[in-house]
Structures are given as C-alpha cells and as structure tokens.
Amino acid sequence: MAENCLFCKIAAGEIPSTQVYSDDTYYAFRDINPGAPTHVLIVPRKHIARITDADPGDAELLGGLMLIANKIAAQEHLTDFRLALNCGPHAGQSVFHIHLHLMGGRDFSWPPG
Numbered sequence: 001m002a003e004n005c006l007f008c009k010i011a012a013g014e015i016p017s018t019q020v021y022s023d024d025t026y027y028a029f030r031d032i033n034p035g036a037p038t039h040v041l042i043v044p045r046k047h048i049a050r051i052t053d054a055d056p057g058d059a060e061l062l063g064g065l066m067l068i069a070n071k072i073a074a075q076e077h078l079t080d081f082r083l084a085l086n087c088g089p090h091a092g093q094s095v096f097h098i099h100l101h102l103m104g105g106r107d108f109s110w111p112p113g
C-alpha cells in the first residue's frame with residue numbers, strides 16, 4: 001500500500017466507496033463522477049502508479065483485471081460496454097494508481113474526446 005494513494009485507501013476500506021466487487025487481489029467500486037449509467041473502477045490492490053510502471057511479473061495481475069471486468073459486466077447485465085485505462089495526465093489520468101474504467105448503459109462514440 002502506497003502512502004497518500006487515494007485508491008490504495010479506498011481498496012483498504014479506509015475511505016468509503018460503493019463496492020461492486022472485492023477479492024484478495026482486486027477491488028471495484030462505483031465512480032464518484034459517473035460518465036455513464038454504469039461506471040465502475042477496477043483496481044488491483046497492488047499499487048502501480050501508471051500502466052507503464054508494470055513489469056513482466058504483473059502479466060497475470062493485468063490479465064486478471066480484464067477477467068474481473070467481464071465478471072462485473074455480467075453482474076451489471078451489460079453485454080456492450082467500454083473498458084478504458086488512462087495513462088498520464090494528457091490522456092486523462094487523474095489518480096495515479098492504475099484503474100480500469102468499466103462503462104456501460106449508453107451508446108459511446110469513437111474516438112473518445
């Protein structure tokens with residue numbers, strides 16, 4: 001757990017959130033500022049600030065993140081949805097603990113803004 005990391009604290013239950021999924025490795029919760037009817041953030045409990053900080057030893061962890069997204073999409077009755085992971089402030093990353101956005105329940109355009 002990294003000091004002063006918002007998502008480490010949320011995953012540890014030190015800051016309240018609306019839990020959607022939890023296990024020993026991952027935590028998922030509803031985005032405080034949803035951009036779609038369903039907007040869930042999925043985080044590994046391990047602190048990785050940016051996806052570019054991941055190393056080959058994180059391959060299973062990162063693959064598992066996708067499978068958890070599938071599980072949550074099914075739980076939320078979503079067949080069509082978007083998964084997004086922002087890396088760096090110019091790409092829209094505002095919290096520096098990697099998180100997968102799972103968004104659904106509306107139509108999306110491409111490319112995103």
Ligand code: DGP
Nearest residue numbers: 017029030031032033086092093094095
């Ligand atoms: P990104 O911009 O990709 O770093 O996404 C960060 C998301 O985190 C953004 O959609 C808003 C959400 N968020 C920020 N602070 C909180 C919080 O305290 N609680 C919850 N549930 N979501 C938060």
